[in-house]
Amino acid sequence: MTKTVTKSTPEELEMIRSSVRALCERFPESYWRETDEKKAYPEEFIKALTEEGWLSVLIPEEYGGAGLGMLEAGVILEEINRSGGNAGAGHAQMYTMGAVLRHGNEEQKQRYLPKIASGETRLQAFGITEPTAGSDTTSITTTAVRKGDKYIVNGQKIWISRTEHSDLMLLLARTTPKDQVKKKTDGLSLFLLDMKDQKDNLTIRPIDTMINHATTEVFFENTEIPVENLIGEEGKGFKYVLSGMNAERILIASESIGDGKYFVDRSVQYANEREVFNRAIGQNQGVQFPIAQSYMDIEASKLMRDKAAEMFDEGENCGAEANMAKYLASEATWKAANAAMTTYGGYGFATEYNIERKFREARLFIVAPVTNNLVVSYMAQHVLGLPRSF
Ligand SMILES: Cc1cc2nc3c(=O)[nH]c(=O)nc-3n(C[C@H](O)[C@H](O)[C@H](O)COP(=O)(O)OP(=O)(O)OC[C@H]3O[C@@H](n4cnc5c(N)ncnc54)[C@H](O)[C@@H]3O)c2cc1C
Structure with missing residues (x-):
């Protein structure tokens, strides 16, 4: 595959982060709590993301997108989840079109990609x-x-x-x-x-x-x-799906990292503020260690996500790295989710504090789009050369 993306400088990447953060501030946690309670689709949020062009960044400029890479796309989804939101409502519009882009013919690209880029057509x-x-x-x-x-x-x-x-x-x-x-x-x-x-x-x-x-x-x-x-x-569809799965895993890892950072941010804040036995609960190592440990795991998984994204954009086979990023990020974040529940004590269960909602949401990435057992099995068989178990 030829290299087609423009790599952002660290400053440009930071600009993407801060712009997405600014958009997310318009959709506070009360918005997400309400959509969750009503099981409603966050239409207004998806509209805002579409209007600002964030869902079309992976589409090349000639078809109406921004022509950016997997790291930039990952950063966008990461920031949404870090803000307390849930990128799952729109992430597929970002990457499902990859099948058309990589394996479709020119007529299909012309027919679909510009409309997907503008949001006129939803491929979700x-x-x-x-x-x-x-x-x-x-x-x-x-x-x-x-x-x-x-x-x-x-x-x-x-x-x-x-x-x-x-x-x-x-x-x-x-x-x-x-x-x-x-x-x-x-x-x-x-x-x-x-x-x-x-x-x-x-x-x-x-x-x-x-x-x-x-x-x-x-x-x-x-x-x-x-x-x-x-x-x-x-x-040949299975082969095409596999190439799309690497993109999906890198982006899901990114959402998971965003969730992980959310849990760490909130846990640190609460552990510093909440006082029991006349001192901040964060002073107790039983509270601070799980937060610090999950922070380290999340940072490590982020490095793997960055590596997988770079390889994807260079057109290299990143099957192992994309799988490792998804696995490491989802496990690290699940650890952070549990640390947050420990930190918040009883309040973690109150919907008003949002932790229980994010806890439920973070669990999905251990199961979908592929279960972590299947990821481990892929690593054992295809990367390490151990005997096939199925
Ligand atoms: C909220 C949600 C949204 C989803 N969205 C989509 C979507 O948009 N499109 C789509 O196509 N799919 C979607 N999925 C499906 C998801 O990808 C599957 O649920 C997932 O791949 C697992 O398949 P399964 O649920 O049938 O589990 P099963 O395959 O039945 O597995 C059950 C358990 O057994 C384990 N297991 C099975 N075989 C082995 C083995 N050989 N070795 C070790 N462990 C094994 C699994 O790891 C798992 O823990 C979604 C799922 C959920 C929950």
């Missing part, structure tokens, strides 16, 4: 997971069968987030049955499904979850996709 849904396949993506059973100039899709997806707030879905489906391909990763194809005007051929059902994430089940019944919406070559 990424449809991979299925109820029976789970983490074993090559076992998905949703099929796309070519009939003339269309593909007819049948099957079911689960945990597909933001479908109700998106015009398009990037969809992975099987185009050749598993028993007719040499490798199980062959025969899967990637499509851009236009979800408008699908009527009864597409059913979307919200799933009630412990966090506000607008996630859904999606049922396809003879859903039609025009042939021109196939991304790249038929049967």
Whole structure:
């Protein structure tokens, strides 16, 4: 892959941080608490991010974006989560288009990227997971069968987030049955499904979850996709998805780092202010050590995120680094989340203090977009050369 991004100077990176912080100040924690309570989509926040161009930074300038790199994109998401917000409502608009950018043809890029950059078209849904396949993506059973100039899709997806707030879905489906391909990763194809005007051929059902994430089940019944919406070559979709997954993992690591910094910031503040036994609770090593330990872990995971982002932008294979960044950041942040709960004592449970909401949100990154067990297994098998366990 050729290098296409402009690398920011440290000053420019700092400017990105401070501009995103300024935007986030318009959306205080009370805003996020309310959207969480109502399980509402933070429409106003996404509109503000879109208007200021933050969701289109990864799109090259020739297609209407800023042409920035993965580190800059990561910093944006990190600052959103550090402010007490939740970038999950908009992160997919930033990176899902990477499949079109890296593997689409010029006509598809011209058709979609400028509209995604302006926010006129929302590509917020990424449809991979299925109820029976789970983490074993090559076992998905949703099929796309070519009939003339269309593909007819049948099957079911689960945990597909933001479908109700998106015009398009990037969809992975099987185009050749598993028993007719040499490798199980062959025969899967990637499509851009236009979800408008699908009527009864597409059913979307919200799933009630412990966090506000607008996630859904999606049922396809003879859903039609025009042939021109196939991304790249038929049967090569799994390979295309993998390259996008590295970007997703680097960005999820960034959100997680933002959450981790939030927990550390809040814990330090509260531990300095709260007095019990006539002294600040932060004076007790039982309170200060877990905060300091998680701070060190978060800083270390940030270095791995920075390395993975730089490699991605240089067009190098960053599979190991992207996975390590996601793993290290989510584990460090989970430690910080627990340290914050310890620091806040009973008040950690009160919604008014926001810690419990962020605690629930931070837990997601250990599970999605890939579970940490699967990351460890990837490292063991593909990086260290240990025997395959599945
Ligand atoms: C809020 C939310 C939003 C999501 N959004 C999306 C989305 O937009 N699009 C999308 O496609 N998916 C999405 N997902 C799905 C997510 O990627 C999956 O939940 C995740 O990949 C795990 O799959 P699973 O839930 O089926 O778990 P399973 O695969 O059933 O695994 C269950 C447990 O078993 C462990 N396990 C399984 N096999 C092994 C093994 N061989 N070795 C060790 N441990 C193993 C796993 O690590 C896990 O802990 C979302 C999930 C959630 C919760």
